Amino acid sequence: MGGTPRLWCVGHIMIFTMSHSPYLSIIFVNYQSAWALSLALQSLFSLELEWHLFEVIIINNDKREQRVLEHLATLFPLRIFQNNQNSGFGQGANSALLFAQGEVLGFLNPDIRWREANIGKIVEFFRKQPTPTILGLPLLTSEGEHDPLSYGEAPNLLTLLQNNLLPLGLPRKNTLRRPLDWVSGGALFVPKASFSFLGGFDKNFFLYFEDVDLCLRAKKLGINITLSSFGGITHAGGKSFSSRALQKRHFYMSQNRYYKIHRPVLEWHILRFFHRFFSFV
Numbered sequence: 001m002g003g004t005p006r007l008w009c010v011g012h013i014m015i016f017t018m019s020h021s022p023y024l025s026i027i028f029v030n031y032q033s034a035w036a037l038s039l040a041l042q043s044l045f046s047l048e049l050e051w052h053l054f055e056v057i058i059i060n061n062d063k064r065e066q067r068v069l070e071h072l073a074t075l076f077p078l079r080i081f082q083n084n085q086n087s088g089f090g091q092g093a094n095s096a097l098l099f100a101q102g103e104v105l106g107f108l109n110p111d112i113r114w115r116e117a118n119i120g121k122i123v124e125f126f127r128k129q130p131t132p133t134i135l136g137l138p139l140l141t142s143e144g145e146h147d148p149l150s151y152g153e154a155p156n157l158l159t160l161l162q163n164n165l166l167p168l169g170l171p172r173k174n175t176l177r178r179p180l181d182w183v184s185g186g187a188l189f190v191p192k193a194s195f196s197f198l199g200g201f202d203k204n205f206f207l208y209f210e211d212v213d214l215c216l217r218a219k220k221l222g223i224n225i226t227l228s229s230f231g232g233i234t235h236a237g238g239k240s241f242s243s244r245a246l247q248k249r250h251f252y253m254s255q256n257r258y259y260k261i262h263r264p265v266l267e268w269h270i271l272r273f274f275h276r277f278f279s280f281v
Helices: 034-047 063-075 089-098 119-128 157-164 192-197 210-220 244-262 265-280
Strands: 006-010 013-017 024-030 054-060 079-082 104-108 133-136 187-191 224-227 233-235
Touching (some): 024 034, 024 089, 024 119, 034 054, 034 063, 054 063, 054 089, 063 079, 089 104, 089 192, 104 119, 119 133, 119 187, 133 210, 157 265, 187 192, 210 244, 244 265
Parallel strands (some): 024 104, 054 079, 133 224
Antiparallel strands (some): 006 013, 104 187, 133 187
């Protein structure tokens, strides 16, 4: 591990530094999730002992939870960046490029739970890759089953109808086919050079669909998208919202932007009709 950890501050950056050069930078974006984040960190550090391989960065979009996170930095080796406002997941995640030391960036939701030691496997995966690749870890339910909507093919009007309008005849599902079009940003790993070249997440997606957009842009440039055969992690989901209405509003806004950018114009217009209809209902 090497060296004695210590806490120091430069501007808005609070750093719990250790004398190592990590290969992997794990990044959490926090908003109203400090308690869930503390459990995620506990699960991570209780299983991962090769601290020389990784660092953990917290992008805090919630000033009200700053003191709680500073307390967590006395318990775990963290680097904390405090934003003055909630800039959304994508823009918050992008800011980690300013000081992430790892060759690979790993974006994790605060409400995940580490189930086994994965860091060494992730590092080995990227060291052996001949071409740039975005890697997703399987997101599992509390029952240990794959979340079928955390990876798959690019969303389109047909899948929208299947998952929302025809639940009886066409149950919610997503076939794990190869190659994939996207993997969830809840557990997404990407070489820092590739992430920087892509311009990071599109900051105009405040929340939702920024991972799909990133993967689709990456595929157009020849970057592979894959789901690991190891390292499933538990994902609780929805811990950053106290208002279901606000959550749905952000989802619709991001869904609208995704269809406008990546789908035929007719699909986009039909989607807008659905949004107006559901809002009226």
